Amino acid sequence: MPAHAKITAIGSYTPERKLTNADLEQMIDTTDEWIVQRTGIRERRIAAADQYTSDLCTSAVERLIETSGKSVDDVDMIIVATHTPDFPFPGVSALLQAKFGIRSTGAVDLNATCAGFSYGVHMAGGLIASGLHSKILVVGADTMSKITDYTDRTTCILFGDGAGAVLVERDEEQPSFLAAHMGTDGKGGIHVYRTGLSNTMNGVPLVDTKCFIQNGREVYKWAVGTVTEGIRTITAKAGISTDDIDWLVPHSANMRIIESICEKTGIPVEKTLHSLVTCGNTSAASIPLALDFGVQEGKVKKGDLVLLYGFGGGLVHAGLLLRWGIDKPRMNPA
Template sequence: MTGSKILATGHYVPKDIVTNDDLAKVVDTSDEWIVAHTGIKSRRVSLRGENTSDLATEAAKQAIDRAGIAVEEVGFIIVTTFTPDGLAPSTAAIVQRNLGADQAWAFDLSTACAGFVFGLATADKFIKTGAYKYGLVISAEVNSKMMDFSDRTSTVFFGDGAGAVVLAPSKDPELLAEEMHTVGDEKVVHSGRISPLAKLAADNYPKIDAFAQEGRSVYNEVTTKIPAHIQSFLKKEGLTVDDIDYFVLHQANLRMIESVADTLGQSMDKFVTNVEVYGNASSAGIAMAYDQLNTSLDLTGKKVLLTGFGAGFTYGSLLLGR
């Protein structure tokens, strides 16, 4: 049976670097506090008018160029984001226009910070139908536009960026197995909520709320559920954590990743991270980290586990192998 393989990857971040000291000028925090609690030293922030579709377009261009294909050959585009340009049209539709990918249909997928894993798993199914030569999955976020910069429990974590992959059919599939979960919970993490009308009035217009999270609850949820999920998933595939060469987890917080590694009894050398310099780029973090891994090492014969987790509570893993 034909499956899918990752033909090429790419990523893009805004030019502006915001350090912890920069943040301390606008919110009650410090470099010492942020590094101690999150491991984050800086993040990229879109301060030059680049929206989510712009970051997504640049990452996609890089992946398409590296794949050595014509943009007209792309059959579909999936953009995973929970910071879209707007509710309609989809951010993916804007990216399709920007790329000139006239033969591709496009849509957005929203599973918050788990988006890249869910997007790849979804694209894999379309490739397996045999109807498409190439598919494009892009994870892009401009988290900064959703922040309340008086709320240090959220603001200090987040950065902006985008990562992309080109998928192609293969008789030797690279996407080997997957497992996804959703536990409905709208309280622990939420962003951009729109309330229904309470009355008809001339001044009614959509109003959304800023990103908010219960930080301690998020930490506890992730550090307990995710290690158990990884072990259970790998056991079903006849593997253990020792069989995995590289782990690419959602880049939420370096201390959180360190905790997961410790629980799994694995060295941090096996965990790919960029959260220290890019911050928590939501769904884009895994995509960018995988691009960094893919372009720096020959992954032939290696097993890579992508694990995403985010608002929902939504989480899942995708096993890659070449």
Template sequence: MNTVRSVIKGVGAYLPARVITNEDIAKIVDTSDDWIAARTGIRERHIVADGELTSTMGTHAAKAALADAGLEADDIDLIVLATSTPDQTFPATAVTIQAELGINHGAAFDVQAVCSGFIFALATADNYLKGGQFKRALVIGSEAFSRILDWEDRSTCVLFGDGAAAVVVEAQKLNGAMSDRGILATCLRSDGRYRDKLYVDGGPSSTGTVGYVRMDGPEVFRHAVTKISEVIGDTLDIAGYQVSDIDWFVPHQANKRILDGAARKLGLDPSRVVITVDKHANTSAASIPLALNTACVDGRIKEGDLVLLEAMGGGFTWGALLIRW
């Protein structure tokens, strides 16, 4: 019996050229490299240049993913972009990327689940592909968070960076041993009771302004490890796997203390955790695909590996996704 699975065909990434170190931020607000690194694990982050947009970065990442997959833009019939920093209120930034790639068929739209956005976007594309509505998708995470930061608020401005990454996903009919390939299970959650713990204090219908990121750090941290661990357990149960089966854990790169705490709670070998937060900071919906790209380029993730993704973001939203590479 054939099983339709969404298989990852290629990955690609883009980071802005400008790098801001912790020492650079210490010249702006009252902080230090030691203070930031000890509490977050972050050493530096990339920041968009003037005129560089979420769509600009997303297009670069999409082209890199297509090249890695050995495909042309016309081979894609679905684009799902995860972002909280769209170019405009509307239209969706995904359609700008679609046009930049020269695609005029299929569908393109944005998904907004903040730092969980890439998990939600990939799960969305997976369902469309398995349902037979589309054949190949570009799933992109692209964020220009530096544009919504209050650079006088040291509790948030030290945490975030900009960047984009993408994956090409293809619907394939698999059978026998090969049916255990591609996206095996997804689990998505949200709870709006916590929306005031991590949010932006602006919006078209509330203030008519863009606003800035505001966060209750201790509360976010308190909920993160528990919610992440629970959704990972649910995802593994759906697919019939255990933590010991995981080859690589690619979490949202928010804070190294959260990553370490989740790994300990799950009993995961720290050497199996892909960490890029030191170089990228928190790039929201772009963080997981950026980490995926890093681990693929350096040879850690190989065909046949069991890869677990997870994230938690404002809302709260959280989720996990299991892939046989």
């Protein structure tokens, strides 16, 4: 049975500064052609030195309010998906509560890396369907530039910063949460990580740089196989075929991963939404950014079947099938 919840508003934000492939050519041994061929990325947005994840979240929520006309004063839970919080604690969710002066709300940060937004929306839908909450603010955001080693040409070409926010509310008449699937391969965590208090994992020493470390080849193989199978599982649960999906919104990690997933599932690349060309890989922000861009451009329409699929460090993945319930926003943010 569908959960009696739906997304009722969306907004996003990216910093002003652009880091283009031409800029990277001046920093490391790479070329625009090499980057585009392997990733599809042409530029990224980079947070200012004094701009942090909570700042990006705040701007995304402000855009949500501006474009939807909705209030967040009565939100009764805030979920922020991020692995680059301003502080170990207090959480970004608590900082948002203070920023918007929300009087009575729970606040929790969620770390499922690049799958974080999908996890957050899934959890919000469950909390509302249970009757425990009625209006939840979910934000996916990361400032990847602050944990990226810009001497490592295999990773620094990928990442950018951004935030995207949605409201999830109870709706008895037109529930939009149709099916979900998620999973974990903790043994694969060695392939994409950032060290913290410990610098070993499962007895294996890690590269202790405090920056993002990734084995791209292994992550690629895992992502393509896992997401392909996950999409098949979700469509089977919902009793639909991949032909019925109007928009696939995968984590914008790499265009080659997206193309491979499309090839294996039969979903045309033209039916995918991604944010990587102009924003790079923004981790937990990549899906809401792509979704908001699609809404603003008039691609995603009320009634469309939209499949979100996040995947990343953990290794974790989460897919969510939604019946889109929002008309085009009343205005385009500047």
